Amino acid sequence: DARVTQTPRHKVTEMGQEVTMRCQPILGHNTVFWYRQTMMQGLELLAYFRNRAPLDDSGMPKDRFSAEMPDATLATLKIQPSEPRDSAVYFCASGFGGNYGYTFGSGTRLTVV
């Protein structure tokens, strides 16, 4: 089964440290989304890419978050510096766009202490 691979699965870090999360989309998928999920806010859209070009990152705190897609097999989400309020599960999802749905990765559970 094709799947979206996210690393690491879990990350505990101290406030102020840099965190990088990685996503390998399903081969051939041209659209990649980054979401953050918390109990209070649910799934929040952070950024997304089509054919590696960033389309919208308005959901991200620009001063500390950055998202890139250096090649078709890798998307990254970086937080620098991290804060306790960034603690959440971060999901990557990939797909073909349009009326097709998207496949989610297993997520990265981030805890900032």
Next chain:
Amino acid sequence: QKEVEQNSGPLSVPEGAIASLNCTYSDRGSQSFFWYRQYSGKSPELIMSIYSNGDKEDGRFTAQLNKASQYVSLLIRDSQPSDSATYLCAVNLRGNRDDKIIFGKGTRLHILP
């Protein structure tokens, strides 16, 4: 602010009965709609997509769309304990710059054995 609204639940349904999950959305330009199932501690899994008014059936699941009322629903027939999960409604806001998928906060469904 474009929104997707769902009743948070929990919705308790006896085993074998029909579970009905509802979702409303604010953006009339929305093009396609998705239902995802999320088990506790797991990632969202796509179960249905719909983009035309009316009903779409897939096994025990039926998605219903009414664009005039900005309303999407999911019916689960012959509910099973394994259907107990959080159901997320997602909407594709087709804007000038392509797809933008936003989610409701989900409805927790509990099937009573």
